[in-house]
Amino acid sequence: DGGITQSPKYLFRKEGQNVTLSCEQNLNHDAMYWYRQDPGQGLRLIYYSQIVNDFQKGDIAEGYSVSREKKESFPLTVTSAQKNPTAFYLCASSPRTGGATNEKLFFGSGTQLSVL
């Protein structure tokens, strides 16, 4: 089945530790996105990538880093600089850039990150 796979489903971070959230898609989508979801709030954009080897900061990029070495993969690292990392993290992709229909996002199942 085509889709977006996020792993792990649950992740715990110790103070001072960096953790990496995985996101893989087999939809052949060009663009990929990371969002953070806090209870009772709308999704907030962390980073996005429209093409391999290129990515841009979103609205809340501080304390996070990403890479886009392959079209299929867009891992997110939550660094120790992120002081309030507890949240539900969602990866998404969209078909292509520059087209008329690529605002439509397809989401993974999410990773719940908690601080120990």
Next chain:
Amino acid sequence: GESVGLHLPTLSVQEGDNSIINCAYSNSASDYFIWYKQESGKGPQFIIDIRSNMDKRQGQRVTVLLNKTVKHLSLQIAATQPGDSAVYFCAENLPPSGSARQLTFGSGTQLTVLP
């Protein structure tokens, strides 16, 4: 309608009734709108979308209405079923089209279907 904060608006409906979920969007220049359904602990699922050159769009059991005059969006679900229980949220996108970079998401409405 949706609001920012810790407590989501809630809507309870009887199974088989129609549901109407409302969303007030913020920017009159937004030209694309999308509704998602999110079940607890899962990622959002696309329901239906609409562009600003339309007032209404229908899908399977769902209809989206757009009122640009008052910047209001609604999602109507016909014959609501227990499986429809979830958080529903809308998103608006600013032009230029071609990227989800400027999608702004609402906080959502919790729909509960009563037996």
